[in-house]
Amino acid sequence: MPGENVTTLMLGDVVGEPGLAALERCLPGLIKRYGADFVTANGENASLFGMTAEDARRMLAVGVDVITSGNHIWEKRDFWPFMDGEQRILRPANYPPPASGRGFILVRKGERRFLVVNLQGREYMTPIDCPFRAFDKVLAEARAEAERDGEAPPCLVLLDFHAESTREKEALGFYVDGRASVFAGTHTHVQTADQKILPERTAYISDLGMTGVLDSIIGMDRDLCMERARKQIAYPLRVAEGTASVQGICVSLTKTGRALAIERFSVV
Ligand SMILES: [Fe+2]
Structure with missing residues:
Protein backbone atom coordinates (compact mmCIF):
# COMPACT_ATOMS: atom_id res chain seq x y z
CA MET A 1 0.00 0.00 0.00
CA PRO A 2 1.48 3.40 -0.92
CA GLY A 3 2.65 5.38 2.07
CA GLU A 4 3.14 2.27 4.20
CA ASN A 5 6.83 1.96 3.44
CA VAL A 6 9.63 3.74 5.26
CA THR A 7 12.62 5.38 3.59
CA THR A 8 15.90 5.90 5.40
CA LEU A 9 19.12 7.62 4.40
CA MET A 10 22.43 6.67 6.02
CA LEU A 11 25.43 8.87 5.23
CA GLY A 12 29.15 8.12 5.36
CA PRO A 28 17.74 18.91 2.08
CA GLY A 29 17.64 17.96 -1.63
CA LEU A 30 18.39 14.30 -0.89
CA ILE A 31 15.61 14.13 1.72
CA LYS A 32 13.21 15.58 -0.83
CA ARG A 33 14.40 13.43 -3.74
CA TYR A 34 14.05 10.18 -1.82
CA GLY A 35 11.14 11.22 0.40
CA ALA A 36 13.28 10.22 3.37
CA ASP A 37 11.60 9.60 6.72
CA PHE A 38 14.82 9.29 8.71
CA VAL A 39 18.50 10.22 8.32
CA THR A 40 21.67 9.12 10.07
CA ALA A 41 25.21 10.40 9.43
CA ASN A 42 28.53 9.47 10.96
CA GLY A 43 30.13 12.58 12.48
CA GLU A 44 33.29 11.35 14.19
CA ASN A 45 35.60 13.31 11.85
CA ALA A 46 33.55 16.47 11.42
CA SER A 47 36.40 18.38 13.11
CA LEU A 48 39.33 16.18 12.27
CA PHE A 49 39.70 14.21 14.49
CA GLY A 50 36.55 14.08 16.58
CA MET A 51 33.68 16.52 16.56
CA THR A 52 32.44 19.59 18.41
CA ALA A 53 29.08 20.66 19.81
CA GLU A 54 28.79 23.19 16.97
CA ASP A 55 29.36 20.42 14.37
CA ALA A 56 26.59 18.38 15.99
CA ARG A 57 24.20 21.35 15.99
CA ARG A 58 24.89 21.97 12.29
CA MET A 59 24.28 18.33 11.39
CA LEU A 60 21.06 18.09 13.38
CA ALA A 61 19.81 21.45 12.05
CA VAL A 62 20.10 20.36 8.43
CA GLY A 63 18.03 17.19 8.83
CA VAL A 64 20.17 14.49 10.43
CA ASP A 65 18.05 12.67 13.01
CA VAL A 66 20.82 10.71 14.71
CA ILE A 67 24.61 11.18 14.53
CA THR A 68 26.68 8.03 14.78
CA SER A 69 30.42 7.84 15.42
CA GLY A 70 33.38 5.58 16.10
CA ASN A 71 36.89 5.41 17.46
CA HIS A 72 37.64 9.12 16.88
CA ILE A 73 34.69 10.34 18.96
CA TRP A 74 36.97 10.37 22.01
CA GLU A 75 39.55 12.76 20.50
CA LYS A 76 38.04 15.96 21.91
CA ARG A 77 37.74 15.50 25.66
CA ASP A 78 35.46 18.55 26.12
CA PHE A 79 32.90 16.95 23.77
CA TRP A 80 32.21 14.05 26.14
CA PRO A 81 29.85 15.95 28.49
CA PHE A 82 27.94 17.25 25.45
CA MET A 83 27.29 13.63 24.41
CA ASP A 84 25.81 12.95 27.83
CA GLY A 85 23.30 15.76 27.32
CA GLU A 86 22.49 15.30 23.61
CA GLN A 87 21.22 11.76 23.19
CA ARG A 88 20.97 12.01 19.40
CA ILE A 89 24.74 11.53 19.23
CA LEU A 90 25.85 7.93 19.58
CA ARG A 91 29.22 6.37 20.33
CA PRO A 92 29.84 2.65 19.74
CA ALA A 93 27.82 0.61 22.25
CA ASN A 94 30.61 -1.89 22.82
CA TYR A 95 33.04 0.44 24.62
CA PRO A 96 33.58 -0.97 28.10
CA PRO A 97 31.65 0.89 30.80
CA PRO A 98 31.79 3.47 32.13
CA ALA A 99 31.92 5.50 28.91
CA SER A 100 30.31 8.86 28.17
CA GLY A 101 27.28 8.98 25.91
CA ARG A 102 25.23 6.04 24.73
CA GLY A 103 25.39 3.41 22.02
CA PHE A 104 21.77 3.24 20.92
CA ILE A 105 18.66 5.36 20.88
CA LEU A 106 14.96 4.83 20.25
CA VAL A 107 13.50 7.74 18.33
CA ARG A 108 9.88 8.38 17.55
CA LYS A 109 9.30 10.27 14.32
CA GLY A 110 5.73 10.65 13.21
CA GLU A 111 4.08 7.24 13.41
CA ARG A 112 7.40 5.40 13.28
CA ARG A 113 9.83 4.36 15.99
CA PHE A 114 13.43 3.86 14.95
CA LEU A 115 16.14 2.09 16.90
CA VAL A 116 19.60 3.33 15.87
CA VAL A 117 22.54 1.24 17.04
CA ASN A 118 26.24 2.10 16.81
CA LEU A 119 28.90 -0.60 17.18
CA GLN A 120 32.62 -0.79 16.48
CA GLY A 121 34.78 -3.58 15.07
CA ARG A 122 37.81 -5.21 16.71
CA GLU A 123 39.80 -6.52 13.76
CA TYR A 124 42.76 -4.15 13.08
CA MET A 125 41.22 -1.83 15.69
CA THR A 126 41.25 -1.40 19.47
CA PRO A 127 40.05 -4.69 20.99
CA ILE A 128 36.99 -3.39 22.81
CA ASP A 129 34.00 -5.53 23.86
CA CYS A 130 32.42 -8.04 21.47
CA PRO A 131 30.17 -6.29 18.91
CA PHE A 132 28.15 -9.48 18.34
CA ARG A 133 27.19 -9.87 21.99
CA ALA A 134 26.74 -6.09 22.26
CA PHE A 135 24.13 -6.17 19.48
CA ASP A 136 22.14 -8.86 21.34
CA LYS A 137 22.37 -6.82 24.54
CA VAL A 138 21.25 -3.59 22.84
CA LEU A 139 18.23 -5.32 21.30
CA ALA A 140 17.23 -6.72 24.69
CA GLU A 141 17.67 -3.32 26.38
CA ALA A 142 15.73 -1.52 23.63
CA ARG A 143 12.90 -4.04 23.94
CA ALA A 144 12.82 -3.50 27.71
CA GLU A 145 12.82 0.30 27.20
CA ALA A 146 9.92 0.02 24.73
CA GLU A 147 8.02 -2.21 27.13
CA ARG A 148 8.50 0.29 29.97
CA ASP A 149 7.04 3.00 27.69
CA GLY A 150 4.08 0.76 26.78
CA GLU A 151 5.30 0.54 23.16
CA ALA A 152 5.71 -2.36 20.73
CA PRO A 153 9.25 -3.75 20.32
CA PRO A 154 11.28 -1.69 17.84
CA CYS A 155 11.33 -3.16 14.33
CA LEU A 156 12.97 -0.36 12.30
CA VAL A 157 16.54 -1.06 13.38
CA LEU A 158 19.41 0.87 11.77
CA LEU A 159 22.95 -0.27 12.56
CA ASP A 160 26.16 1.70 11.90
CA PHE A 161 29.09 -0.71 12.28
CA HIS A 162 32.29 1.30 12.41
CA ALA A 163 34.99 -1.15 11.43
CA GLU A 164 38.12 -1.71 9.38
CA SER A 165 37.73 -5.33 8.33
CA THR A 166 35.30 -6.25 5.56
CA ARG A 167 35.36 -9.84 6.83
CA GLU A 168 34.18 -8.69 10.26
CA LYS A 169 31.54 -6.46 8.63
CA GLU A 170 30.14 -9.32 6.57
CA ALA A 171 30.18 -11.62 9.61
CA LEU A 172 28.19 -9.15 11.71
CA GLY A 173 25.90 -8.46 8.74
CA PHE A 174 24.84 -12.09 8.55
CA TYR A 175 24.66 -12.28 12.35
CA VAL A 176 22.07 -9.47 12.50
CA ASP A 177 20.26 -10.50 9.29
CA GLY A 178 16.53 -10.41 9.96
CA ARG A 179 16.99 -8.51 13.25
CA ALA A 180 18.41 -5.27 11.86
CA SER A 181 16.63 -3.52 9.00
CA VAL A 182 19.83 -1.91 7.72
CA PHE A 183 23.49 -2.77 8.29
CA ALA A 184 25.75 0.09 7.19
CA GLY A 185 29.51 -0.13 7.56
CA THR A 186 31.56 3.03 8.14
CA HIS A 187 35.16 4.05 8.97
CA THR A 188 37.16 3.35 5.78
CA HIS A 189 35.78 6.46 3.97
CA VAL A 190 35.74 4.45 0.73
CA GLN A 191 32.30 3.53 -0.57
CA THR A 192 31.91 -0.13 -1.46
CA ALA A 193 29.80 -1.41 -4.37
CA ASP A 194 28.43 -4.45 -2.51
CA GLN A 195 25.03 -3.13 -1.45
CA LYS A 196 22.57 -6.00 -1.26
CA ILE A 197 19.66 -7.45 0.63
CA LEU A 198 20.61 -10.41 2.80
CA PRO A 199 18.43 -13.59 2.89
CA GLU A 200 16.36 -12.49 5.93
CA ARG A 201 15.84 -9.02 4.40
CA THR A 202 18.45 -6.86 6.06
CA ALA A 203 19.85 -4.22 3.68
CA TYR A 204 23.65 -4.41 3.73
CA ILE A 205 26.66 -2.37 2.56
CA SER A 206 30.23 -2.84 3.76
CA ASP A 207 30.98 0.89 3.73
CA LEU A 208 28.84 3.96 3.12
CA GLY A 209 31.82 5.99 1.94
CA MET A 210 32.41 9.57 2.97
CA THR A 211 30.89 13.00 3.09
CA GLY A 212 34.10 14.74 2.19
CA VAL A 213 36.47 15.71 -0.59
CA LEU A 214 36.91 12.71 -2.91
CA ASP A 215 40.00 14.15 -4.60
CA SER A 216 42.01 13.31 -1.50
CA ILE A 217 43.30 10.41 0.56
CA ILE A 218 40.30 9.41 2.67
CA GLY A 219 39.28 13.07 2.95
CA MET A 220 42.69 14.35 3.92
CA ASP A 221 45.37 16.35 2.15
CA ARG A 222 46.99 14.10 -0.48
CA ASP A 223 50.53 15.44 -0.23
CA LEU A 224 50.69 15.10 3.54
CA CYS A 225 49.26 11.56 3.44
CA MET A 226 51.72 10.56 0.71
CA GLU A 227 54.64 11.93 2.72
CA ARG A 228 53.46 10.03 5.78
CA ALA A 229 53.20 6.83 3.77
CA ARG A 230 56.55 7.27 2.02
CA LYS A 231 58.60 8.40 5.00
CA GLN A 232 56.66 6.72 7.82
CA ILE A 233 56.72 10.01 9.72
CA ALA A 234 53.50 11.00 11.48
CA TYR A 235 53.12 14.51 10.07
CA PRO A 236 49.95 16.12 11.47
CA LEU A 237 47.10 15.49 9.07
CA ARG A 238 45.03 18.18 7.41
CA VAL A 239 41.58 18.00 5.85
CA ALA A 240 41.64 18.22 2.05
CA GLU A 241 40.36 21.42 0.51
CA GLY A 242 37.80 21.51 -2.26
CA THR A 243 34.23 20.57 -3.00
CA ALA A 244 33.01 17.58 -1.08
CA SER A 245 30.57 14.84 -2.09
CA VAL A 246 27.87 13.24 0.02
CA GLN A 247 27.95 9.44 -0.10
CA GLY A 248 25.57 6.99 1.46
CA ILE A 249 22.58 4.75 0.90
CA CYS A 250 18.84 5.05 0.63
CA VAL A 251 16.90 2.04 1.89
CA SER A 252 13.24 1.37 1.44
CA LEU A 253 11.70 -0.72 4.23
CA THR A 254 8.33 -2.21 5.02
CA LYS A 255 6.71 -0.75 8.12
CA THR A 256 7.84 -3.92 9.93
CA GLY A 257 11.48 -3.24 9.07
CA ARG A 258 12.09 -5.64 6.18
CA ALA A 259 14.31 -4.23 3.43
CA LEU A 260 12.74 -3.85 0.01
CA ALA A 261 15.48 -2.00 -1.87
CA ILE A 262 18.88 -0.43 -1.28
CA GLU A 263 20.43 2.25 -3.47
CA ARG A 264 23.91 3.69 -3.16
CA PHE A 265 24.53 7.35 -4.00
CA SER A 266 27.39 9.80 -4.32
CA VAL A 267 26.33 13.37 -5.03
CA VAL A 268 28.07 16.73 -5.24
FE1 LIG B 1 36.82 5.83 12.36
Whole structure:
Protein backbone atom coordinates (compact mmCIF):
# COMPACT_ATOMS: atom_id res chain seq x y z
CA MET A 1 0.00 0.00 0.00
CA PRO A 2 1.48 3.40 -0.92
CA GLY A 3 2.65 5.38 2.07
CA GLU A 4 3.14 2.27 4.20
CA ASN A 5 6.83 1.96 3.44
CA VAL A 6 9.63 3.74 5.26
CA THR A 7 12.62 5.38 3.59
CA THR A 8 15.90 5.90 5.40
CA LEU A 9 19.12 7.62 4.40
CA MET A 10 22.43 6.67 6.02
CA LEU A 11 25.43 8.87 5.23
CA GLY A 12 29.15 8.12 5.36
CA ASP A 13 31.67 9.81 7.64
CA VAL A 14 31.49 13.61 7.49
CA VAL A 15 35.10 14.83 7.12
CA GLY A 16 35.94 18.37 8.14
CA GLU A 17 34.46 21.67 7.05
CA PRO A 18 34.10 20.62 3.36
CA GLY A 19 32.06 17.61 4.52
CA LEU A 20 29.84 19.72 6.78
CA ALA A 21 29.32 22.25 3.97
CA ALA A 22 28.39 19.46 1.52
CA LEU A 23 25.92 18.06 4.02
CA GLU A 24 24.29 21.47 4.39
CA ARG A 25 24.23 21.96 0.63
CA CYS A 26 22.97 18.49 -0.40
CA LEU A 27 20.98 16.90 2.42
CA PRO A 28 17.74 18.91 2.08
CA GLY A 29 17.64 17.96 -1.63
CA LEU A 30 18.39 14.30 -0.89
CA ILE A 31 15.61 14.13 1.72
CA LYS A 32 13.21 15.58 -0.83
CA ARG A 33 14.40 13.43 -3.74
CA TYR A 34 14.05 10.18 -1.82
CA GLY A 35 11.14 11.22 0.40
CA ALA A 36 13.28 10.22 3.37
CA ASP A 37 11.60 9.60 6.72
CA PHE A 38 14.82 9.29 8.71
CA VAL A 39 18.50 10.22 8.32
CA THR A 40 21.67 9.12 10.07
CA ALA A 41 25.21 10.40 9.43
CA ASN A 42 28.53 9.47 10.96
CA GLY A 43 30.13 12.58 12.48
CA GLU A 44 33.29 11.35 14.19
CA ASN A 45 35.60 13.31 11.85
CA ALA A 46 33.55 16.47 11.42
CA SER A 47 36.40 18.38 13.11
CA LEU A 48 39.33 16.18 12.27
CA PHE A 49 39.70 14.21 14.49
CA GLY A 50 36.55 14.08 16.58
CA MET A 51 33.68 16.52 16.56
CA THR A 52 32.44 19.59 18.41
CA ALA A 53 29.08 20.66 19.81
CA GLU A 54 28.79 23.19 16.97
CA ASP A 55 29.36 20.42 14.37
CA ALA A 56 26.59 18.38 15.99
CA ARG A 57 24.20 21.35 15.99
CA ARG A 58 24.89 21.97 12.29
CA MET A 59 24.28 18.33 11.39
CA LEU A 60 21.06 18.09 13.38
CA ALA A 61 19.81 21.45 12.05
CA VAL A 62 20.10 20.36 8.43
CA GLY A 63 18.03 17.19 8.83
CA VAL A 64 20.17 14.49 10.43
CA ASP A 65 18.05 12.67 13.01
CA VAL A 66 20.82 10.71 14.71
CA ILE A 67 24.61 11.18 14.53
CA THR A 68 26.68 8.03 14.78
CA SER A 69 30.42 7.84 15.42
CA GLY A 70 33.38 5.58 16.10
CA ASN A 71 36.89 5.41 17.46
CA HIS A 72 37.64 9.12 16.88
CA ILE A 73 34.69 10.34 18.96
CA TRP A 74 36.97 10.37 22.01
CA GLU A 75 39.55 12.76 20.50
CA LYS A 76 38.04 15.96 21.91
CA ARG A 77 37.74 15.50 25.66
CA ASP A 78 35.46 18.55 26.12
CA PHE A 79 32.90 16.95 23.77
CA TRP A 80 32.21 14.05 26.14
CA PRO A 81 29.85 15.95 28.49
CA PHE A 82 27.94 17.25 25.45
CA MET A 83 27.29 13.63 24.41
CA ASP A 84 25.81 12.95 27.83
CA GLY A 85 23.30 15.76 27.32
CA GLU A 86 22.49 15.30 23.61
CA GLN A 87 21.22 11.76 23.19
CA ARG A 88 20.97 12.01 19.40
CA ILE A 89 24.74 11.53 19.23
CA LEU A 90 25.85 7.93 19.58
CA ARG A 91 29.22 6.37 20.33
CA PRO A 92 29.84 2.65 19.74
CA ALA A 93 27.82 0.61 22.25
CA ASN A 94 30.61 -1.89 22.82
CA TYR A 95 33.04 0.44 24.62
CA PRO A 96 33.58 -0.97 28.10
CA PRO A 97 31.65 0.89 30.80
CA PRO A 98 31.79 3.47 32.13
CA ALA A 99 31.92 5.50 28.91
CA SER A 100 30.31 8.86 28.17
CA GLY A 101 27.28 8.98 25.91
CA ARG A 102 25.23 6.04 24.73
CA GLY A 103 25.39 3.41 22.02
CA PHE A 104 21.77 3.24 20.92
CA ILE A 105 18.66 5.36 20.88
CA LEU A 106 14.96 4.83 20.25
CA VAL A 107 13.50 7.74 18.33
CA ARG A 108 9.88 8.38 17.55
CA LYS A 109 9.30 10.27 14.32
CA GLY A 110 5.73 10.65 13.21
CA GLU A 111 4.08 7.24 13.41
CA ARG A 112 7.40 5.40 13.28
CA ARG A 113 9.83 4.36 15.99
CA PHE A 114 13.43 3.86 14.95
CA LEU A 115 16.14 2.09 16.90
CA VAL A 116 19.60 3.33 15.87
CA VAL A 117 22.54 1.24 17.04
CA ASN A 118 26.24 2.10 16.81
CA LEU A 119 28.90 -0.60 17.18
CA GLN A 120 32.62 -0.79 16.48
CA GLY A 121 34.78 -3.58 15.07
CA ARG A 122 37.81 -5.21 16.71
CA GLU A 123 39.80 -6.52 13.76
CA TYR A 124 42.76 -4.15 13.08
CA MET A 125 41.22 -1.83 15.69
CA THR A 126 41.25 -1.40 19.47
CA PRO A 127 40.05 -4.69 20.99
CA ILE A 128 36.99 -3.39 22.81
CA ASP A 129 34.00 -5.53 23.86
CA CYS A 130 32.42 -8.04 21.47
CA PRO A 131 30.17 -6.29 18.91
CA PHE A 132 28.15 -9.48 18.34
CA ARG A 133 27.19 -9.87 21.99
CA ALA A 134 26.74 -6.09 22.26
CA PHE A 135 24.13 -6.17 19.48
CA ASP A 136 22.14 -8.86 21.34
CA LYS A 137 22.37 -6.82 24.54
CA VAL A 138 21.25 -3.59 22.84
CA LEU A 139 18.23 -5.32 21.30
CA ALA A 140 17.23 -6.72 24.69
CA GLU A 141 17.67 -3.32 26.38
CA ALA A 142 15.73 -1.52 23.63
CA ARG A 143 12.90 -4.04 23.94
CA ALA A 144 12.82 -3.50 27.71
CA GLU A 145 12.82 0.30 27.20
CA ALA A 146 9.92 0.02 24.73
CA GLU A 147 8.02 -2.21 27.13
CA ARG A 148 8.50 0.29 29.97
CA ASP A 149 7.04 3.00 27.69
CA GLY A 150 4.08 0.76 26.78
CA GLU A 151 5.30 0.54 23.16
CA ALA A 152 5.71 -2.36 20.73
CA PRO A 153 9.25 -3.75 20.32
CA PRO A 154 11.28 -1.69 17.84
CA CYS A 155 11.33 -3.16 14.33
CA LEU A 156 12.97 -0.36 12.30
CA VAL A 157 16.54 -1.06 13.38
CA LEU A 158 19.41 0.87 11.77
CA LEU A 159 22.95 -0.27 12.56
CA ASP A 160 26.16 1.70 11.90
CA PHE A 161 29.09 -0.71 12.28
CA HIS A 162 32.29 1.30 12.41
CA ALA A 163 34.99 -1.15 11.43
CA GLU A 164 38.12 -1.71 9.38
CA SER A 165 37.73 -5.33 8.33
CA THR A 166 35.30 -6.25 5.56
CA ARG A 167 35.36 -9.84 6.83
CA GLU A 168 34.18 -8.69 10.26
CA LYS A 169 31.54 -6.46 8.63
CA GLU A 170 30.14 -9.32 6.57
CA ALA A 171 30.18 -11.62 9.61
CA LEU A 172 28.19 -9.15 11.71
CA GLY A 173 25.90 -8.46 8.74
CA PHE A 174 24.84 -12.09 8.55
CA TYR A 175 24.66 -12.28 12.35
CA VAL A 176 22.07 -9.47 12.50
CA ASP A 177 20.26 -10.50 9.29
CA GLY A 178 16.53 -10.41 9.96
CA ARG A 179 16.99 -8.51 13.25
CA ALA A 180 18.41 -5.27 11.86
CA SER A 181 16.63 -3.52 9.00
CA VAL A 182 19.83 -1.91 7.72
CA PHE A 183 23.49 -2.77 8.29
CA ALA A 184 25.75 0.09 7.19
CA GLY A 185 29.51 -0.13 7.56
CA THR A 186 31.56 3.03 8.14
CA HIS A 187 35.16 4.05 8.97
CA THR A 188 37.16 3.35 5.78
CA HIS A 189 35.78 6.46 3.97
CA VAL A 190 35.74 4.45 0.73
CA GLN A 191 32.30 3.53 -0.57
CA THR A 192 31.91 -0.13 -1.46
CA ALA A 193 29.80 -1.41 -4.37
CA ASP A 194 28.43 -4.45 -2.51
CA GLN A 195 25.03 -3.13 -1.45
CA LYS A 196 22.57 -6.00 -1.26
CA ILE A 197 19.66 -7.45 0.63
CA LEU A 198 20.61 -10.41 2.80
CA PRO A 199 18.43 -13.59 2.89
CA GLU A 200 16.36 -12.49 5.93
CA ARG A 201 15.84 -9.02 4.40
CA THR A 202 18.45 -6.86 6.06
CA ALA A 203 19.85 -4.22 3.68
CA TYR A 204 23.65 -4.41 3.73
CA ILE A 205 26.66 -2.37 2.56
CA SER A 206 30.23 -2.84 3.76
CA ASP A 207 30.98 0.89 3.73
CA LEU A 208 28.84 3.96 3.12
CA GLY A 209 31.82 5.99 1.94
CA MET A 210 32.41 9.57 2.97
CA THR A 211 30.89 13.00 3.09
CA GLY A 212 34.10 14.74 2.19
CA VAL A 213 36.47 15.71 -0.59
CA LEU A 214 36.91 12.71 -2.91
CA ASP A 215 40.00 14.15 -4.60
CA SER A 216 42.01 13.31 -1.50
CA ILE A 217 43.30 10.41 0.56
CA ILE A 218 40.30 9.41 2.67
CA GLY A 219 39.28 13.07 2.95
CA MET A 220 42.69 14.35 3.92
CA ASP A 221 45.37 16.35 2.15
CA ARG A 222 46.99 14.10 -0.48
CA ASP A 223 50.53 15.44 -0.23
CA LEU A 224 50.69 15.10 3.54
CA CYS A 225 49.26 11.56 3.44
CA MET A 226 51.72 10.56 0.71
CA GLU A 227 54.64 11.93 2.72
CA ARG A 228 53.46 10.03 5.78
CA ALA A 229 53.20 6.83 3.77
CA ARG A 230 56.55 7.27 2.02
CA LYS A 231 58.60 8.40 5.00
CA GLN A 232 56.66 6.72 7.82
CA ILE A 233 56.72 10.01 9.72
CA ALA A 234 53.50 11.00 11.48
CA TYR A 235 53.12 14.51 10.07
CA PRO A 236 49.95 16.12 11.47
CA LEU A 237 47.10 15.49 9.07
CA ARG A 238 45.03 18.18 7.41
CA VAL A 239 41.58 18.00 5.85
CA ALA A 240 41.64 18.22 2.05
CA GLU A 241 40.36 21.42 0.51
CA GLY A 242 37.80 21.51 -2.26
CA THR A 243 34.23 20.57 -3.00
CA ALA A 244 33.01 17.58 -1.08
CA SER A 245 30.57 14.84 -2.09
CA VAL A 246 27.87 13.24 0.02
CA GLN A 247 27.95 9.44 -0.10
CA GLY A 248 25.57 6.99 1.46
CA ILE A 249 22.58 4.75 0.90
CA CYS A 250 18.84 5.05 0.63
CA VAL A 251 16.90 2.04 1.89
CA SER A 252 13.24 1.37 1.44
CA LEU A 253 11.70 -0.72 4.23
CA THR A 254 8.33 -2.21 5.02
CA LYS A 255 6.71 -0.75 8.12
CA THR A 256 7.84 -3.92 9.93
CA GLY A 257 11.48 -3.24 9.07
CA ARG A 258 12.09 -5.64 6.18
CA ALA A 259 14.31 -4.23 3.43
CA LEU A 260 12.74 -3.85 0.01
CA ALA A 261 15.48 -2.00 -1.87
CA ILE A 262 18.88 -0.43 -1.28
CA GLU A 263 20.43 2.25 -3.47
CA ARG A 264 23.91 3.69 -3.16
CA PHE A 265 24.53 7.35 -4.00
CA SER A 266 27.39 9.80 -4.32
CA VAL A 267 26.33 13.37 -5.03
CA VAL A 268 28.07 16.73 -5.24
FE1 LIG B 1 36.82 5.83 12.36
